[in-house]
Amino acid sequence: MIGRLKGELLEKVPPQLVLDVNGVGYEVDASMNTFYRLPGVGQTVVLFTHMVVREDAQLLYGFYDRQERSLFRTLIKVNGVGPKLALTILSGISVSEFVQSVQFEDTAALVRLPGVGKKTAERLLIEMKDKIKDFQVDDVADFTLTDDFGDAPPVADNRAEAESALVALGYKPVQATKAIAAAEKGLEPGASSESLIRAALKSMVQG
Missing domain, CATH: 2.40.50.140 (Nucleic acid-binding proteins)
Known part of the structure; x- marks a missing residue:
């Protein structure tokens, strides 16, 4: 392996x-x-x-780190959670945020993630409760995006790439388009695809 x-x-x-x-x-x-x-x-x-x-x-x-991989490996052991859904969960919520959601039994925070319905969220809370004890909760990370993305593609390409990424993560096309359009309004013109994705995910997950 x-x-x-x-x-x-x-x-x-x-x-x-x-x-x-x-x-x-x-x-x-x-x-x-x-x-x-x-x-x-x-x-x-x-x-x-x-x-x-x-x-x-x-x-x-x-x-990027062992902690996120460890949570991924734990998630895919939960009934009904495959690698794709586990990756989607880790795209919309940090390790610390997930651990806190389980600790406080915050079902609402989990059901906002694509592919996580109420039953799946409840299953995650039950099956992950004992397993998260091994995860140390730090302050919620607020990652800074790197400015070095190589040659910047046209804005339209950034938008299309961001929408494709959200669809790949499990969001519906219409949902992705609306989320990226809303994210653009709050960012500087010519924002990178990663900035768009981050802003869109943050708004959808936080409701």
Whole structure:
């Protein structure tokens, strides 16, 4: 199994990135919380990974730190939560926020995430209650986006990329379009796709 990768960041197209490790390009799906902390394209990055082997595919998921990967691995053990949904959860909520939601039995915070209905949220609260004791809760992270995204693509491309990322994370196309349009109004003109995604996710998750 592949548990860690260190290499040059070749591509960043949320929620997927490509990492060049000694000439081999690894396609990795990452949560948006990990994307927010990545350096610019061309820089060296270390990712802690989890590999999922299926009959029709071999999928690699990457995380900026061990804590997020550990929560991902715990989430996918919950009945009804697969890797895609676990990644979506970790894109809309930080490790600290998730732990606090479980501790305070905040079902409302979880059902705002795409793919998490009331029954799934209740199951998460029940099954994760004892498991989160191993996770240390820090102050809720407010990650700063890197300014180095390589050559800035046109604004329309940023918008389309941001919408595609939200759809890939489980949001409906109409929902994604509305969320990105609303996010644009609160940001500087020409905002990066990652800034748009972050603003959109924050507004949808916080309701």
